[in-house]
Amino acid sequence: MKPRFLTGLLSLLMPAMVLAGEYDLTVDRVKIDTGDFVKEGIGYNGASPGPVMRFKEGETVRINVTNNLDEMTSIHWHGLILPFNQDGVPGISFPGIKPGETFTYEFPIQQAGTYWFHSHSGFQEPDGAYGAIVIEPEGREPFRYDREYVVQLTDKHPHSGDRIMRNLKMMPDYYNREQQTVGEFFSDVSENGLMNTVRDRMAWGDMRMMKADVEDVHGFTGLINGKGPDQNWTGLFEPGERIRLRFINSSAMTYFDIRIPGLDMTVVQADGNNVQPVSVDEFRIGVAETYDVIVRPKDEQAYTIFAESMGRSGYARATLAPEKGMEAAVPQLREPARLTMADMGGMPGMDHGSMAGMDHGGMDMGSSEDMSGMDHSSMEGMDHSNMDSMDHSNMEGMDHGSMTMGKEDKSDPFYAKGSGLMPKAANGGKFLSYADLKAQDPLYEDREPTREIELRLTGNMERYTWSINGVKYEDADPIRLKYGERVRFKFVNETMMTHPMHLHGMWSILDVGAGQWNPIKHTINVNPGTTVYMETEVDEPGQWAFHCHLSYHAAAGMFRKVIVEGGPDSTQAKTDAIAEDGGEV
Template sequence: MTHTMERRMLLRAGAVGAAGLSIAGLFPAWAQSGTPGTLSTLPTLTGEDIHLKIAHSRFTVGGRAGRAITLNGVLPAPLVRLREGQNVRLHVENTLDEETSIHWHGLILPFQMDGVPGISFPGIKARSLFTYEFPVKQSGTYWYHSHSGLQEQLGHYGPIVIDPAGADPIGYDREHVVVLSDWTFLDPHQLFNKLKQEGGYFNRQKQTLSGLIAGGPGETMSASERLKWGKMRMDPADIADISATTYTYLINGHGPQENWTGLFRPGERVRLRIINASSMSIFNIRIPGLKMSVVGTDGQNVRPVAVDEFQIGTAETYDVIVRPDEDRAYTFVAESIDRSGMGRATLAPRPGMVAAVPPLRERPTLTMKDMGMGGMDHGAHGAAAGAAAMDHGAMSMRDKSKVPDSVAVGVGVDAIAFSPVDRTGDPGVGLDNVGHKVLTYRDLVSLTPNPDPRPPARTIEIHLTGNMERFMWSFDGKKFSDGVEPIRFERNERARITLINHTMMTHPIHLHGHFFEVVNGHTGRQPLKHTINVLPGGKASFDLTADAPGDWAFHCHLLLHMHAGMFRVVTVRPHGGEGA
């Protein structure tokens, strides 16, 4: 590849163009400059007393100056490294002129230490100190971030690694923590306001009139199908709310051109602890030329699964083992779900080495399955007949008869999935036919037996609803600000929660304070997770043992969806309704 071609490809990957936004990598003092081949180790904090200072930090990237919210002056925030069985005190100093917080994502702790203002504690007031203190009851790969306003988008996030008390069942010679995120120079409130004004504001891959008629490169829909989508006022290219026209995708705080590099010796087993700490981005992860063995998800060990690619939802973590035998560089690719851009890094035996960066693949388009018609038999007419059935004139997409009375179908619900199916066996939007093995939730098997063998005593349906054009998001058609009732459990109750996605977007749904078992057919060894990607027009179920008393947040982890109202409180109380 020539220098010119590589430069053009990286510019496309970083989405530098009409919007005039530069590649953004944030370099603290210990990782200076933006030269290719940048090599750095995340600053690490350990021990029983850890100090974190939240402040605004000025930085310059690609000739542009901006401000981030940082912890101890770096982005991502320092790696907090703990050990299972220890006690930890995290002393947090807030130097901002506004309230802040830290949520310890995926950690099992007393709910008063969970870090959600207004739910589990009052928040950390401006110019004040707060100390989190709790025992460390687990091991694995996790992260932490603000749960105040939209601070997470401004850089308020960092990784956590907890080493096991005994021998680690995962064998490896070297590890790298890989923090994925999205960065924009726009204020996050501007992002939200623009999306409220026009739901597809940042979608530069919209279907045009000529596109609807003529299609385009890689087009898989017939002309009649495209016209049906147009008639329904829906865009099959509307996969991500914010694309690379606005975002630069960072790896450990470095943009694609800065090329963060992790070293290895040929033949080593390298553990990559991959954390999606983005605000609004779902990524497809692959390392061309290297198989990945998935050994953990959301901090919990699973039986190794060999894959070429996997999709990581916002707030998920995956641990993978790679074994590069050759004395050469490999490109780590974190391609955005809409394929508008990518984060890029390098694994190499020596600093300064680079490998070819693959071009962005053709953008995916949504299907009738993504509209919740995966269980309907379209017969000889195929998806086009399904689209005809969804015509507003023939069958209202707001047909109240298709959902329970518990779902409020109004202006905030622009579609109802008529025939949603379990999509835990699907690899994710756009990954059905990529020609290699892609991970699905059904591939995941817990390394150890599930701790609670009881069958669920009841089933709860929760409907994921929204109006994409008006950027309204909710559970059961109700925003959190509508004064919705908590979802209530008795302590140690065993329940099955079924999430039904009536929207055409993938939603990563996160429950605080608990792990749940993804219902995937591996009874007794279902994978434990704290965040689950629910695919468009589909459904997914998890079994929960509500063993943590208190009030816990339950929400979509796409930051602006949560901000718009896709949020509830889960309340766990002892039997008889007594206080926790």
């Protein structure tokens, strides 16, 4: 008791000194060896990925970032709540860090959990400029584990980010090596008949859309903690221990489906925020998301952490083992994903017959409603294979999480019904859905949003242009929010790609239909042909970036500046008067 009192006294006297952690990072040119190729890239403190930054909730951190590159750089602390001028986005938070310069970030740590940091300049992040952040909570964790590992994924490509962007602009299918071939035509003919296959190809050809357009960039090597599949990063354990794995997807473009054959994974945290634990066999991690899971290997054997890309064009692999050098079988990649017409459901002006009027993302199923009114008898013996004919619009008021469907029906309400991207666990078991995520300890009171802002996610694959509401960042006015309001964002995905939308500086309360238990995240996946809602308590003044976290989509224009007008004190209120966007240059 005494030391704590003393610390409290000291912190009153010298707040900056006692609780301030000082950290140094250098931004360097590094070599990245994936096992498949060696590539010049960018890293921190001489390596990519950079170090794991370990902070403690309640401390104020000072981070000295020295730019050893011959170009501008920046570091964005992904998911951290901090003053906007510490957020590290050039042109929005600050001008950037010049070559040779040292910039000192200083901000209080007001949260705990797993996060990451990366450059927000050019394509430095895909080129290797990223690292992990682990924040220890002030109190105890609401779960137990004996050891922990950061499992940071990326999709390292032999081409530089600049070159990938240019190639995509020149030929949007430059990297896609899973396109439909003559062979697939004939196998489809034998499966579905000639006329059906021809009709199918004609329908897609008419739209000039590719079913194979799941991942824009193939040809990468999946890395875990900087190690390629052959280099096999290995985390050690003693049988019977609980291990916390902090998964971070630092990829430029790639979603991963992650499983550890032989182990259940209990998801306890998403995007740094604790969620009510849910045990799964497999989960999909969107670009920029984090998931913390607890696993408990009981046997004296190795387990493979297998991360297949969503489009199955590549994978990352690592191992959990009682001893270095032990390995388990590495599964084969599953068949490449193919989009379906359901994924095109968001495209305006398209007639999909039965799909009209469906609001997939609507999902407004109320909070944990009392189920007593439900007639369970009618659910027994329900033929789940016929679920396609179910009218989801009549499901208002139902709590999905507490229904049998959650387990037996493999259809995830966050995908368009019949979507080709619908995830399935390799072992036929439970695949995590956004609908399973419930806040462990809600950060905000649930309240009515003050207004709704619709953001249509738009683009044109053939031109490789990506935009919001049809307007690219270069032509866009900022989104203006008022301090103190609660805004409901409606994302309508009108493209055939999945977009991980990331709002800086303020939490994204994902509407999974759980009311006050809705989880808070920093990155929200919006799957093709769906509408997803999130709400934001506008509680941080300043200006912030808001964008698709796929590197080449953001660079192509799927990006916005958000200006929060007003602030907690009256001097801040004047900022809106001078907040101008430098759009006209």
